[in-house]
Amino acid sequence: MSNFWVNLYKFPRFLISVLIGFFLTTFQPIFKLLNNKKNKLLFITIIAIIIGLCYIIIQIMADNI
Structure with a gap:
């Protein structure tokens, strides 16, 4: 035990x-x-788009309650 x-x-x-x-x-x-400047800009842009889309989706979901 x-x-x-x-x-x-x-x-x-x-x-x-x-x-x-x-x-x-x-x-x-x-x-x-992220060592490359071009890749860093692309990564930040993609992350910003994902966060923006999640924000919009959550707002739409909250309005439908």
Whole structure:
């Protein structure tokens, strides 16, 4: 039974390390693309369009309630 509690105490550290590893491997290619000025402008434009579209969609959804 004590082995169960030892494993349970290790779980938060495991979860944090998995999340950090996921984000590092996901965002590493994006950071490499941002070294070029042209790519940086394109990335910022795409992010702005996505945020704008999400804002518009949420407003339309809120108006339909």
